[in-house]
Amino acid sequence: MPYTQYHPVYLDLNDRQVLIVGGGSIALEKLNSLLPASGARITVISPEAREEIRSWHREGKLVWESRTFHPDDIEPAYMVIAATDDPDLNEWVYRCGNDRQRLTNSVDDPANCNFIMAALTRQGPMQVAVSSAGCSPALAQRVRNRIVSEILTEDLGELAEFLGDRRAEVKRRLPGYKVRQAFWERVLDSEIPGLLTRDKAEADAAFQRMLDRAVEHAPGDFSFTPAKVYIVGAGPGDPELITLRGLRALQRADVVLYDRLVHPDLLKHAPAKAEQIYVGKEVGHQGRGRQRSINDLLVSHARAGRTVVRLKGGDPFVFGRGGEEILALNEAGIEFEVIPGVSSAIAGPAAANIPVTHRGVSTAFAVFAGHEAEGRDEVPWDAAARMPTAVFLMGVERLATIAERLVSAGRSPETPVAVVSKATHADQVVAMGTLNNIVRRAEGIVSPAVIVVGEVVRVRETLDATVRSTLTPALAHK
Ligand SMILES: C[S@@+](CC[C@H](N)C(=O)[O-])C[C@H]1O[C@@H](n2cnc3c(N)ncnc32)[C@H](O)[C@@H]1O
Structure with missing residues (x-):
């Protein structure tokens, strides 16, 4: 199916006029997503309307005009949604809106839309909109649901607000866009997101300490944040059998050291810029010598201020020599976290x-x-x-x-x-x-x-x- 490459934007509908033509279940579905948060001034035009729409009209949440659509209705509107169950009427509404350069959507009819609604999910200020350009709304919903369960978790909304509240201060105290960008990356990699879920005051104190240190070192050295090594169990083989926490660590790695039994697809989750180092059995020394050189690599990359992920087959502590690695890190005074894996x-x-x-x-x-x-x-x-x-x-x-x-x-x-x-x-x-x-x-x-x-x-x-x-x-x- 040929499809339009839409340009994604987030619209501010606060105090904007939105016209909805239709008063049945299709209109209701659109109203359910528009009414709670958009701040739009909504007019519904339809001879009949569902009870919910009538009651919103009585409560002053929207205006319902019980009559048929007239092209002049477009005039005050910023956005027009044709939501009747009559395809001809929807198409006519679309043509009237589109001719007058209004944002116009005819529900479930991509050919008669100059914008489409995305499958949306929010956590506080964080919003993710997913579109399949009208090819498959069901697939877009699936992707959205996956984002909800795997990525856009509740704590992210709170984190976004926390960071948003501090953005102005960071802008004032840290000069230069690049410096600030590096600072925010460090904040996200630090213990602050985790602290915030347990104790906001402690997260705030940690943030202030980090900002003070950054201001002291700016604009150059950002190694003020001690790096961390994650010893991650990659699971038995199938790349879907890594844990969510393991995956998240991998997604923010600067360096990944991996073994022979780690599925190559897992490495695709590391950032493109991350260095990937194979340390399987065939490499270099054998036995203790090999383990010593892996320990040395972990320590030296961490000391260079990098986030290191040591990716090991199955669980790191089941015949995985994970214990030796944490002892070496401890001796070197390097922070580490063990993320268990599904053992073979x-x-x-x-x-x-x-x-x-x-x-x-x-x-x-x-x-x-x-x-x-x-x-x-x-x-x-x-x-x-x-x-x-x-x-x-x-x-x-x-x-x-x-x-x-x-x-x-x-x-x-x-x-x-x-x-x-x-x-x-x-x-x-x-x-x-x-x-x-x-x-x-x-x-x-x-x-x-x-x-x-x-x-x-x-x-x-x-x-x-x-x-x-x-x-x-x-x-x-x-
Ligand atoms: C050095 S041990 C590491 C074990 C790993 N830490 C774990 O928890 O699965 C390697 C052994 O794990 C077993 N193993 C690992 N992955 C496997 C797989 N996908 N299928 C069968 N056995 C596997 C084999 O016995 C292999 O020789």
């Missing part, structure tokens, strides 16, 4: 419809590192064999050893096992078996994979096959 230890089995606990089947689960750390086997096999559900990460290469050791430690060879490879990705694969045959059944399965051992695996087996294939993408049943 739980989400991997879940993606194959295997609950790690299940009433009457398993009341406990434990997660083990299946690989050998620095040549040592560190799995407490007796404990693993007794666990109702035992989950092994980093274990595909040692699947045969894991199965043997569990059986030697007393676990029945008939215990069900599932191996979930590339969980939550489009090419996820699940192999099913028991301790005595899983090695053969999982042949060819590749890392990353989680191994689940225990009766809970049978929950998946009891699911209807059609349910399984719709819930989990690209399953290969072995």
